[in-house]
Amino acid sequence: MKVVHYLNQFFAGHGAEEGAGQPPVRLEGPVGPGVAVAGLGLPIAVTLICGDNYFAEHEEKALSRLLGYLDEELPDVLLLGPSFGSGRYGYACGTLGREAARRGIPAVCGMHAGSPGIQAARDYVYVVPTTPNVAGMRDALGTMAGLALRLATGEDITTTEAGEYSLPNPRRNELAGETGAARAIELLLAKLAGNVRTELDVAVDAVPPPPPVEDLASATLALVTEAGCVPQGNPDRLASTRARTWFRYSLSGELTLSPERYQSVHGGFDVTLANEDPNRLVPLDTVRAIEREGGVGRLHDFFYTTSGSGILVAMAARFGQEIAEELKQAGVEAVLLSGT
Amino acid sequence: VEDLDLDEIVHGLTFDDPRVASVEVSVVRPGEPVRITHVLDAVEPRVKPDDPAATFPGALGTLRPAGSGRTNRVAGLAVLGCGSLPTVQGGPQEQEQIVDMAGPGAELSCFSRTINVVLSFSAAEGVRNEDFDAAVRAATLRAARDLAAATIGRKPVDVEVLEHELGGKAGDDGLPSVVLLLQLSALLPQLDVHVYGATLQGFQPTIMNPLEVLDGAITCAEYSWAAMRNPTYVYQNAEIVRELLAADGKRLNFAGLVLCRGYNQGSSGKERAAMLAAKLARELGADGAIVTTDGGGNSHTDTMLTVRHCERAGIRTVAIVAELGGLTDHVPEADALVSTGDIAELVAEWRPQRVVGGERRLDGRLAAEAGPIAVREYLGASNQMGQAFLRAASR
Numbered sequence A: 001m002k003v004v005h006y007l008n009q010f011f012a013g014h015g016a017e018e019g020a021g022q023p024p025v026r027l028e029g030p031v032g033p034g035v036a037v038a039g040l041g042l043p044i045a046v047t048l049i050c051g052d053n054y055f056a057e058h059e060e061k062a063l064s065r066l067l068g069y070l071d072e073e074l075p076d077v078l079l080l081g082p083s084f085g086s087g088r089y090g091y092a093c094g095t096l097g098r099e100a101a102r103r104g105i106p107a108v109c110g111m112h113a114g115s116p117g118i119q120a121a122r123d124y125v126y127v128v129p130t131t132p133n134v135a136g137m138r139d140a141l142g143t144m145a146g147l148a149l150r151l152a153t154g155e156d157i158t159t160t161e162a163g164e165y166s167l168p169n170p171r172r173n174e175l176a177g178e179t180g181a182a183r184a185i186e187l188l189l190a191k192l193a194g195n196v197r198t199e200l201d202v203a204v205d206a207v208p209p210p211p212p213v214e215d216l217a218s219a220t221l222a223l224v225t226e227a228g229c230v231p232q233g234n235p236d237r238l239a240s241t242r243a244r245t246w247f248r249y250s251l252s253g254e255l256t257l258s259p260e261r262y263q264s265v266h267g268g269f270d271v272t273l274a275n276e277d278p279n280r281l282v283p284l285d286t287v288r289a290i291e292r293e294g295g296v297g298r299l300h301d302f303f304y305t306t307s308g309s310g311i312l313v314a315m316a317a318r319f320g321q322e323i324a325e326e327l328k329q330a331g332v333e334a335v336l337l338s339g340t
Numbered sequence B: 001v002e003d004l005d006l007d008e009i010v011h012g013l014t015f016d017d018p019r020v021a022s023v024e025v026s027v028v029r030p031g032e033p034v035r036i037t038h039v040l041d042a043v044e045p046r047v048k049p050d051d052p053a054a055t056f057p058g059a060l061g062t063l064r065p066a067g068s069g070r071t072n073r074v075a076g077l078a079v080l081g082c083g084s085l086p087t088v089q090g091g092p093q094e095q096e097q098i099v100d101m102a103g104p105g106a107e108l109s110c111f112s113r114t115i116n117v118v119l120s121f122s123a124a125e126g127v128r129n130e131d132f133d134a135a136v137r138a139a140t141l142r143a144a145r146d147l148a149a150a151t152i153g154r155k156p157v158d159v160e161v162l163e164h165e166l167g168g169k170a171g172d173d174g175l176p177s178v179v180l181l182l183q184l185s186a187l188l189p190q191l192d193v194h195v196y197g198a199t200l201q202g203f204q205p206t207i208m209n210p211l212e213v214l215d216g217a218i219t220c221a222e223y224s225w226a227a228m229r230n231p232t233y234v235y236q237n238a239e240i241v242r243e244l245l246a247a248d249g250k251r252l253n254f255a256g257l258v259l260c261r262g263y264n265q266g267s268s269g270k271e272r273a274a275m276l277a278a279k280l281a282r283e284l285g286a287d288g289a290i291v292t293t294d295g296g297g298n299s300h301t302d303t304m305l306t307v308r309h310c311e312r313a314g315i316r317t318v319a320i321v322a323e324l325g326g327l328t329d330h331v332p333e334a335d336a337l338v339s340t341g342d343i344a345e346l347v348a349e350w351r352p353q354r355v356v357g358g359e360r361r362l363d364g365r366l367a368a369e370a371g372p373i374a375v376r377e378y379l380g381a382s383n384q385m386g387q388a389f390l391r392a393a394s395r
Helices: A033-039 A052-057 A059-073 A087-102 A117-121 A134-152 A180-192 A272-276 A284-292 A313-329 B006-011 B129-149 B210-214 B232-236 B239-247 B267-283 B298-312
Strands: A003-008 A025-028 A046-050 A077-084 A107-111 A126-129 A171-175 A220-225 A229-231 A247-250 A262-264 A298-305 A334-338 B020-028 B034-036 B039-043 B077-082 B115-123 B177-188 B191-195 B206-208 B218-222 B253-262 B288-291 B316-323 B337-342 B354-356 B390-394
Touching: A003 A033, A003 A059, A003 A087, A033 A077, A033 A134, A046 A052, A046 A059, A052 A059, A052 A087, A059 A087, A077 A087, A077 A134, A087 A107, A087 A117, A087 A313, A107 A117, A107 A134, A117 A313, A126 A134, A171 B337, A180 B239, A180 B288, A180 B316, A180 B337, A180 B390, A220 A284, A220 A313, A229 A247, A229 A298, A262 A272, A284 A298, A298 A313, B006 B020, B006 B115, B006 B129, B020 B129, B020 B354, B039 B129, B039 B218, B039 B232, B077 B129, B115 B129, B129 B218, B177 B239, B177 B267, B177 B298, B206 B210, B210 B232, B210 B239, B210 B253, B218 B232, B239 B253, B253 B267, B253 B298, B267 B298, B288 B298, B298 B316
Parallel strands: A003 A046, A003 A077, A077 A107, A107 A126, A220 A298, A220 A334, B034 B354, B077 B115, B177 B253, B177 B288, B288 B316, B316 B337, B337 B390
Antiparallel strands: A025 A046, A171 B390, A229 A262, A247 A298, B020 B115, B039 B077, B177 B191, B191 B218, B206 B253
C-alpha cells in the first residue's frame, strides 16, 4: 500500500506567510499531521508540499510538478490536508485532489463546508467535513485515515453514512456517439413530446440575497469589483482573463478614480468607455458624494479588485471568500460589488 | 480531395500583402505527429463556379446573396490561417488555439480529421493588430477560394442538393415546427463574427436562410476561446443546420433560422435581443427552438436569456452550452441542455514531433513540450453549434 500526503507550507512547518511562495517539494515519509496519520495505521510514503500562494499564483506550474510526482509514485491513495476553512489551502487541496482522481488515484480531502476547495474538488474527491479551524484536527484525521485505508486496499466506496464524508460523483468529459447537434435535436423532439431530458442538470450555487443593511448611515462600506480596475500601468499585473488572484488598492484621500491614474484590464468587454471614466467601474465619485451627505457612515480605505473574465467558478468562490474574510475583520458591514 | 494534386495547387498559392512579412505553407494530414498552434481561422475550400468573384460575399467577394446556385467544395480539406497578433492590447486577450493531428487531443477537434493546408503568417514591422487580422482573414479566404478554383470544369465526385423554404417543408401537417437561433459573437475587433463581411455590433436578431449560413455568408473574425468559438468552417459545414435540413419534412418542420448576437452589452441590451429573437421565432411559427452559443461567459447569459424568452413565448427550447467548471449563468427554464464538455478539463500530455503555426505558445513555453493542455485550447473541441462529440457526464 502506498499513500502520498499533500500539505501546505504551514502544516509542513515551513512557516506561515513567509513560506507561502514555496514551489512544490517532495519529502520522504510523513510530515506534520502525517505523523499522526501514520500512528493511525496509515503509513505515509511520501509528503508533497507546496506554498499556498505559489499554488494560487502559478497553478499550472504547481499542478504540473505535483502531478509529475504523483505519476512517479503512483500511490494507491492521495490524502490532502485537512485544510479546514482555509481559502487558498482548501482550493489547492481540492484542485490537486480532483486532478489526481481524474488520473485514477482516489483522493481524500478534509475541509470545512464553506471552503472554496469544496467547489474545486467538485464531484471527484472524497471530502471529510471538518471544523473551520484546526480544533477538529484529531477527528478529521481519524475519519480521513479510515477512509483512505479502505480506498488504498482497493475498496470501491459508493455509500456514505450520516454525512461522515461526501462521495465523489465525477463529471468527466467523454466522447458521445453523436454530435452535439444531433443530440440537441433529439432532446428537443423529446421535450416537445413531453419528455424533458438534459445532459446538464444544473445545481447552481444560488446565493440568497442578504438582508438589507440596517443603518447605512452608520455603516462602513467597501467597494469590490470584478471589472479589472487597477492603477494605471497595472503594477501588480492582474491577468485580463482567468485571473489567479485579487488585489486591494488604497482609496485613502482619493475622491475620484481619474482616467490618468486608473484603468481596466478586464478581458471580457470593450474597456474603451470604462477607461474614459473608471468611476463607472468602481463608483468612487458617487459614493464619496453620498458619504459627504451622510448617506453612508464611512467608506473603507481600500477597494478590492479582480478580473472576472473566463474565471472558473471555484476560483471565483475562493476570491470571494478571501475578500469577505478580510472585510469582516476590518469591520466592513456593507459592500457595493460592481460586476461587468 | 484525392482527385486533386494538392501539392501542385498549394504550390501555386500566392500571397502579396504589405501587412504580412512572410507566409509559410505546409500540408498536414490526420495521424501525423504534428501540433498546429495559433490557429486564427479554419476555412473549407469553396468557390462559386459561375461567379468565382462572389465567393465569400462581402468578406472576400462581391456582394451577392449566398445560398443559391452551385458551389464547389473540396470536402475533407481545410485551410488554417495561423499567426499571433503583433501587439498585446486592452480588452479581450489573445488565447492559445491548438489542433493536434494525433494523440489524445486529436479526438476532440473536427480539424484533426481534415487534411489541413496550414498558412503561418507573420506580421510586417509596425503593423497594428486589426490590420494584421484583416490581412490574414483575406489571405485565408482567398487561399480557400483559389484552392477550390481547381475544381472548376472538373467532374464532381458527388453532388448534393440542399433546399430550404422559409416556413419549412411540412407547413402545418402535424410535425413540430422548429426554429434555429444561431448565436454569433460581436464584441470587438478579433472577437467578432462577420455576416456578409460586417460585424453584428448594434444588430438586432434577424432571419437568415440556413443555406446562406452553409454557403459562405458568415465568416469568423473571433479568436478568443478556441474550444467554444466557431471558425468559418463550422458555419460552412454546420452540423446543426445539416441535421435540421435532413429532418425537415420527416421528423420536424424546419421553419427557419434567426441570427442572434452574442455578447450583447448591458442588461437591457441582452434582454432586448433575447426578447426579439424569441418574438421572431414565434412569428416563424416555432413550437420548438434550438439556441446555439458562440464564445463563453458573457455570451452564455445571452443564451440563457434567449431560452427564457422563448419558453415564455410558449416555445419549447434546447440550448447547447459548454461548461467552465460549472456554468456561469443559468435560468430555470433551461431544463434541456446539451453539454459540449468541460473546457477546464486537462487532456493528457502528448509530444508532437513537429509544430507548425509557431514553435512557442503565447505564454512563451515550447508548444511541443506544453504538458497536459486544457480542452479550452483545442480549436472546436467544445463547439456550441454542436459540431463535436465531446460532452461532460456524471458517472
